Each structure stands twice: as C-alpha cells, then as structure tokens.
Amino acid sequence: MLNIADTLHRWCREARPFALATVVDVTGSAPLPVGTSVAVDEDGNAVGSISGGCVEGAVHELCRQVLHDQGPPQRAWFGYSDDDAFAVGLTCGGELDVVVQRIDPATQPHLGAALAEVAGDRPAAVAQVVDGPDALIGATLSVLGDSSIADATLAAEPTGQAVADRATAQLRAGRTALVSLGGDADTCPDRLCVLVHVAATRPRMLIFGAVDFAAALSKAGRFLGYRVTVCDARPVFATATRFPHADEVTVDWPHRYLEHTEVDGRTAVCVLTHDARFDIPLLRLALDLPVAYVGAMGSRRTHDERLRLLREQGVTEDRLARLRSPIGLDLGARTPEETAISITAEIIARAHRGTGRPLTCTTGPIHRAPA
Incomplete structure (x- = not known):
C-alpha cells in the first residue's frame, strides 16, 4: 500500500x-x-x-x-x-x-499516521495480517520511524507484540516482506501470515571524486531513488554548482568522511578518483563495512596496482573479492553518461542477483528475489 x-x-x-x-x-x-x-x-x-x-x-x-x-x-x-x-x-x-x-480510515487512524510519515518522506511500516484466524485477517498495525507503535486494530490482540516486533525489524532492514509468525503459546499463539509493508529512508549512494563522471552518476543515482553524496578533499571541485543532482556535496578526505557517516546494507560506495592517495585508505575502510556495493574506477593496470597496495595494507582476499573494479558492467561505455548507466546497471544487478547478461541469452524467471 x-x-x-x-x-x-x-x-x-x-x-x-x-x-x-x-x-x-x-x-x-x-x-x-x-x-x-x-x-x-x-x-x-x-x-x-x-x-x-x-x-x-x-x-x-x-x-x-x-x-x-x-x-x-x-x-x-x-x-x-x-x-x-x-x-x-x-x-x-x-x-x-x-x-x-x-x-x-475512521476506524483505523493509525494507518493515516503511517501514511502521513511516508508522504513526508519519513520511514514507517504497516503490518497486515493476510492469513490466519478469520477474526484477524485484514487486521493492521503501524510502526513509525522512531519505533513507536501507532494505535492499531491488532495492538490489543495477544499476538500484537509479536507482530510489532517483526514489523520493527523489517523497518530497520528497509524491506517489505511476507513473514510467518505464531505457534508459540507464550508470545504468539495464533499462526499468522503477515505482510509487512515498509517505506524506508532512501538508500545512500556515496560518490568519491568530484569529476565529470561523478556528475553523471549523481544524476543517475538520484533518478534511481538514492540519496546521493559527492565527497572530495579539493574544495575547488566539490561544489554544489557542479553537482546540482546531489543531495549533499562535502569537502573532506574520503576515508575520513566514510568513517563518520551512516551506511547500511543498501549503501553503494563508488570511488571515482583513481588516485592512490585517496583510494587506498578509503577502500580499506569501505571493504570492511556492511554495504551493498563497493566499486572503484580505473584501468585494469590501475586495478592490479590497487590490489597490490591494498594487500600491503593487510586487506584479506575475501574482502578484496567484494571490490567491483574496474567499476561497472561491460556496456562499451565511453561518455560520463554512458559510464553512469554502466555503474548503476551493475549496482542493480548486484541488488537483485542479476547476471548482467542480455535476457535473450538467459532462461528461467526474469525477476528474482532480492539478494
């Protein structure tokens, strides 16, 4: 909903x-x-x-x-x-x-409260019972971004707390899901199938390097619904005028900014500087964080040298395997705009377990469950 x-x-x-x-x-x-x-x-x-x-x-x-x-x-x-x-x-x-x-709406005011949060671009979740005892099917419960539970038809039921706990967990994960609950006489005696609708805050795209490619990527990221930050240590390049599609333009050393900013399992980190002074400390940190995607721009020669320097810094092979470099899918991209599509295509493929191959060359379902 x-x-x-x-x-x-x-x-x-x-x-x-x-x-x-x-x-x-x-x-x-x-x-x-x-x-x-x-x-x-x-x-x-x-x-x-x-x-x-x-x-x-x-x-x-x-x-x-x-x-x-x-x-x-x-x-x-x-x-x-x-x-x-x-x-x-x-x-x-x-x-x-x-x-x-x-x-x-007159009998379910909590829905209005949750919808108001979502309409205001704030996180909220609505749990909807879709299977279980007849008396509970259709019952709903809302959880707001501060984890408070709005007044709900389900809250007064013995199973209400179990549903609220699961809705809160899904809100924190930022994912709508169909979940099964119940069978525990102490916490949730009724077996329920609950659809938890989640509207989370926008995922973040962190772009490091205030270059022309970053301008195109920030526009593509904004189009895909990301909250885009462009960060560069050079104030002459990191300006809001150069990056009008970014939600935030920050002047700071990339690794220092990443160390103190908020990330989660949906965050995409795109390193476009291809300068070892910035890249190595930044990637060393990024590859240790629980983010969805870490990609770095550069030639294959730059990539090989980058791997050597990261190994010297003690980055393990399993961490290096997370690095998408050279960044993007092989689309033959040359312009900044084409490269932005190549990068965002790889981010989408990683998020949805796509192969990156033409659909005419694949078989089976087109749509997959999220990774």
Whole structure:
C-alpha cells in the first residue's frame, strides 16, 4: 500500500473509505513485487497498479464489490492459462496472490499516521495480517520511524507484540516482506501470515571524486531513488554548482568522511578518483563495512596496482573479492553518461542477483528475489 501512500494519505484525511487490493505472493514473471497495491474509493476512483495492466479490470471490480458489501477480506489468485490469459490472467506467465479488504480510515487512524510519515518522506511500516484466524485477517498495525507503535486494530490482540516486533525489524532492514509468525503459546499463539509493508529512508549512494563522471552518476543515482553524496578533499571541485543532482556535496578526505557517516546494507560506495592517495585508505575502510556495493574506477593496470597496495595494507582476499573494479558492467561505455548507466546497471544487478547478461541469452524467471 505504501506505493500509493500520497493518495491514500489524502483519502484518510478526508475519512474516505476505500478498498485495498494488495499483492501478497508472486511466482514466475509477475511484473510487480509483494506489497504493491491498488485502491478504489466509493466513487470508483482507482490509484495504483498490481500487474502493469494485465488484471487491473478484474481487480477493480473485486474492489468495488468488497467496498459495497462491507464484508470480510477476500483472497483472489491470478495466473496464466490459454483460456483466460487475455481476459483476467497474466499474459506474462506469472502468478499473483491478492488480498482485497475494505479500509475505513475512521476506524483505523493509525494507518493515516503511517501514511502521513511516508508522504513526508519519513520511514514507517504497516503490518497486515493476510492469513490466519478469520477474526484477524485484514487486521493492521503501524510502526513509525522512531519505533513507536501507532494505535492499531491488532495492538490489543495477544499476538500484537509479536507482530510489532517483526514489523520493527523489517523497518530497520528497509524491506517489505511476507513473514510467518505464531505457534508459540507464550508470545504468539495464533499462526499468522503477515505482510509487512515498509517505506524506508532512501538508500545512500556515496560518490568519491568530484569529476565529470561523478556528475553523471549523481544524476543517475538520484533518478534511481538514492540519496546521493559527492565527497572530495579539493574544495575547488566539490561544489554544489557542479553537482546540482546531489543531495549533499562535502569537502573532506574520503576515508575520513566514510568513517563518520551512516551506511547500511543498501549503501553503494563508488570511488571515482583513481588516485592512490585517496583510494587506498578509503577502500580499506569501505571493504570492511556492511554495504551493498563497493566499486572503484580505473584501468585494469590501475586495478592490479590497487590490489597490490591494498594487500600491503593487510586487506584479506575475501574482502578484496567484494571490490567491483574496474567499476561497472561491460556496456562499451565511453561518455560520463554512458559510464553512469554502466555503474548503476551493475549496482542493480548486484541488488537483485542479476547476471548482467542480455535476457535473450538467459532462461528461467526474469525477476528474482532480492539478494
């Protein structure tokens, strides 16, 4: 539901009931991930998409029915078959498991609080029970970025604390997920399947080296949703004017900045200076941090010399294996803009376990679970 947070926040402010259809499981080449939602209000206005167009008509009608009947949540499955693929099936060959429920903002004020946080670009999570005892299906609970639990229909249940703990953990990890809970008489007696919708803060892209390639990469990173920082020790080059797409431009020694800034498992570190004075202390530190990606620009000759110097600094082989250098995928890139696409393509491939090969040369599912 957080993919349409802005509109849902407005509907909650207006106390406008709506039906929410949410993808709770996908298999095959389903186009959109778990947690993606469509919402339909009482006037038939719709927002969002769960299939890229394949089943939107059928989902819209199911939402209208659930909203009108004011009954319990309904489960629907959409898959591929020769008979109905172009009617209500997925022409791409995937399968979607969808839960549709009626939301009345007046009775679930915590949803409005969570949606307000997300609309304001602040982190929040909403846990939604999608399977379990009939009385709990559709129950929700919200966790805000400061780990506080908003008033929720689920909070009063014996299982509420277990759900809240898991939602808090998913929020810290920054990942929407379908989780199973229950079976423990002391903490969560009911067996539940809970979809935890997460809107985390933007992942960070740290670009070291205030060069032309950094300007193009900062633009590409911003387009992909990263919070981009450009850092360089030379104040004449590290200026906001040269990097208008960066969220932050910092003048500091790269390793000193990295040592004191906040990173997590989604952070991409891109070293574009190809100057050993900056690169070696920076990479020595970066390769020890729990970040998603560490890449360094330079020729193969520069890379070999860089590895030699890092080994002299005591960097182990398993740490060196994390280094993506020369940086980027082999796209034949030459310009800064092409190189930025090459780098971001490699970052995407690493995040989603992609091969980097043309899809025409691969088999099996196009979409993979996140690494």
